[in-house]
Amino acid sequence: MNYVSVENISKSFGERELFRDLSFGINKDQKIALIAKNGTGKTTLMNMLIGTDEADTGQVIMRKGIKVAYLPQEPKLQAELTIEESIFASDNPILKVIEQYEKALENPEDSEKYQAAFEAMEQYQAWDFETQYKQILFKLKLDNLKLKIKNLSGGQKKRLALAIILIDRPDLLVLDEPTNHLDLEMIEWLESYFAKENITLFMVTHDRYFLERVCNEILELENGKLYNYKGNYAYYLQKKEERIAAENASIDKAKNIFVRELEWMRRQPKARTTKSKSRQDDFYIIKEKAQQRRKDNVVELEINMERLGSKVIELHKVSKNFGEKTILNQFDYNFQRGERIGIIGKNGTGKSTFLNIVAGNLPADSGKVIIGDTIKLGYYTQSGINPKPGQKVIEVIKEYGEFIPLTKGKTISAGHLLELFLFDRKKQHDYVEKLSGGELKRLYLCTVLIQNPNFLILDEPTNDLDIVTLNVLENFLLDYPGCLLVVSHDRYFMDKIVDHLFVFRGAGEIEDFPGNYSDFRAYEDSVPTEKTEVKADKNSWKQQQASALTFAEQKEFQKLEREIKQLEDDKQRMEQAFSDGTITDIEKASLELKTVIDKLEEKEMRWFELGEKAGI
Template sequence: MATSYLQIEQLTKSHGDRMLFSDVTFGINEGDKIGLIAKNGTGKTTLLSILAGRESADSGTVTFKKDLRVGYLEQTPVFNPELTALEVCLNGNNTQGQAIAEYESALANTPGTDLVEAMAKMDAASAWDFDEKIKQVLGKLGIDNINQKTGQMSGGQIKRVAMARVILDEPELIILDEPTNHLDIGAIEWLEDYLKSSRVTLLMVTHDRYFLDRVTNKIIEIDNRKIYTYQGDYSYYLEKRQQRIESMTAEKAKIQNTLRRELQWMRRQPQARGGKAKFRIDAYHSLESRHNQINLQDKQLELGVKSAYIGSKIFEARNVCKSYGEKKLLDNFSYTFARYERVGIIGHNGVGKSTFIKMLQGIIKPDSGSWDIGETVKFGYYSQEGINLDSRKKVIDAVTDFAEEIVINNGVHYSPMQFLQHFLFSPADQQKYIDKLSGGEKARLHLALVLMRSPNFLILDEPTNDLDIVTLGILEDYLESFKGCLIVVSHDRFFLDSIVDHLFVFEGDGIVRDFPGNYTEYRAQKTSDTKVNIPIKKETATSGNKPQRVRNENKMTFKERKEFQELTDEIDQLTRECNQMDIIFQSGEAIADIDKLALRYQQIKDLLDEKEMRWLELSEKS
């Protein structure tokens, strides 16, 4: 029988009059690797914080196995700004760091310390090369300067230092809140391999679906304040959750039919209903209660906004160069962007991905070279820094400041209140102050403010960091039908596989490579150094979630999109030439070189037939 590490009994927590979760009960056993799934704003981070002892519950109990070593990675770690990355890791809850501290104290002749005893503890803890181990783990997570103070680091760098510290502490149970945020793909894959192969027990919240699928062996879902447990990975969870929803839908339909008949009976009883009929009245109310408990509304984010018209000219980059000191980010980058192109940008942190998209929009100027942007291009920019809003304002007031009326979808008018409801902000939620919103709710608000302007060129810089899995699935559906251009910087491999046609791979030292495929194809080729045919997996839509999928053969590739655009232009040109010849032939005037003109006319007709046939073939693809 597996050893129980943690038992949670009837845990309840609310913020003000808002109930986050109620009577939550589940256990964690040795060897469990659990993914916790719930919508934004339902208390995932709060639950982890309670388990880590940082917050208290309103009621219920949390019981750990005696002397259990627990590590906790919070969503936004905070350290003494004067400590270096090395010192943060040394000051963790690890025996090596403690042994090193005692040894250094003994070397300094601190009273009450014994050098021989300290050296013995160093031997017992294998601490002599611990600083080298720290350096290795930090390096794998993208921190190369171990002596940099945390006060000089970005939030993402601090998160990576905190992750390293948790790993180095070697706890028996690790609690992780969004561990993949701010990690580049290489670091994510290293962490994925570490957690998968390690014997550590794990409870984590993450939106990274590949990470969930490859690391977890159990999924716990909080839905409508209830707990559902699935013994399997993320793909298994999707399948079983769909079965649960179908079963609940069937049950609700059956109850509705019974209630309809019972309601008719109730309405036929004009007087007090006592005696033999009382059991039926009680049964009716019991049935009504069961019906109300099966909550299948499952509100979803509605992204019915459309893009503005975009012309054939998008942008052209000509010999763009950008450096910061000796660090070269772009070196003579040239590229002509086509209509409806979808590009993913990947690369290690610090190689210039965010700088690239800011240069494209004119936020940052290149050192040399130029960007030529089409006149019809209307950028929509979702930045990883978030949007600068007054945190003291209410949600509805912040949106009204941007626009008192929102016009989208070919002239459909919305008030700010109506528009926000499409993004799951109920009238009550709209009265919240911005500083009281969860990270996911702020991300949804940011997305609403970007899309309300109906952009035709979306630039998304790490859009997956704070959105829940359901919202991500709906965003992917929206982007698949988005009639515009897209550039996305993301470390979310599933997200990249779902929406991009090709990749800009930032390799460092100013080198940008164009890879004609999605991330899974890129990873396969990088591993084998040969082109790999990736098998197709059939999709199953499950409440906005999608299983892993790669290239859809019924979807245009990047090259086919370019060919389709070229065919459109060629057909337009040939049609114009053909129409001009028709005018000449119908004029009744004498025509010089009529044989030559007639031959050209027939050639154009043949070309049009050929190109229109190919255009139709490609247009069948989504």
């Protein structure tokens, strides 16, 4: 059953065209994700679906009687209502029945009202519905229903808005970053809920595990065009790679034809025949195709940062309390060179407080934090950037420096760094106040990285970043040679970047876990409940991990995967050129192909060697 048909819609703001002639449909029980760079029209497209914006051309046709609910990034709730009143403000008839039943329970002496409410619950079969909505509130930690909206934090408001639309059970849910402001436990519950329920979804999210486990279709908006992938995130990655390879092959072929046709054009006399005019017209089409290029940003920077000494950062019996709430209790740890630690735990367990203590921004109640003489800290906080009025993007970066030194005497300029993080030359001269939330986060990252730190602290760096930017950041961090300490709710990011975890359990309990987030989940799901047994099990887990790859080998293994992929692409492109007959110097091309094949075999042998050690 078709719920929504989007037919040939276009949208521009002034001279800037977001997209043209987009068409797609949303059918019952489909779970669709929209992927695009920040600023390319994701929110505009969602606003068209819910009717708060209109296309310049084309139309959005909604099936009659369809009930649509929208979860924005910043929910609008009535400040004077309580949590309970906000939930029951829905026009859902079953919720009205439950509301009357809840009120009847508050006045049990009025037996007549209670009996009427009880019978209504039976009539509407509302008992299961009531159980489900209470479970939703419990999972989203909305237990005090009498709290007023005006007294809630931003995260609580987002969770309440999510709870309201889940409880209301509309036909179509349109969700903008539904996992923002949720801790890992809530994210995994919501992921499981969406995966098993017959719900129709259209959402934007940067949570790639969420995409993998929930979505059955992905739409990608790129350069104003829409690409459709009938599968989850892994399928999307595979098919996108195939599409790009086909596009590049087409561009390479056009370049070869362009070289021939350009020579022909130069030889032409000014007088034109009908035949030569037609060929000249074709030439300009070929030229446009040949000059296309993808702006895929792969960041591989061999940074020449100040060398870490033998002493990095040491914490000796550090304690921190806020009133009766314990954050750290006699905590000891010595950071090692090249260490990459992820921090996970429920909201409110002290993760950001710990980062501030390590960075020297917050004093401990007792104990010592000793920072080595060679340490240069870079700290990305949740508070973000605070630019001066009237500043341009490039000016913000140049305040911190013009260049980052690389190995072998090379440097990277502030402008080049911005380009790597998706700020083109034109965007670099925009005023900062024009930037979107995601673009501001990207700019803030650049201000931290341009300072060339050798100990990098990141507090929720993935919030508000699109998937394209996340891949750029991850590629940078995979090659980053310094120490890394990161708090993130992005499980995919943590699995890719860190090699062990600090698990904040609350009440000052911090567990050092030897693995990434997926390892931790597997461990948590497998261990017994008794603490003594858990401890023994964890020790055996550590022994198993000890025989796996070292951090340096993990980094090499990940880099090999990228290098092998690039060499395979080069080999395929060169072999295709031989097949097409476009090679001019066959001897030179043959030697180049042999070099690529030899390198590929060498890299693959090392990859297999490390893979065997890792048990892959």
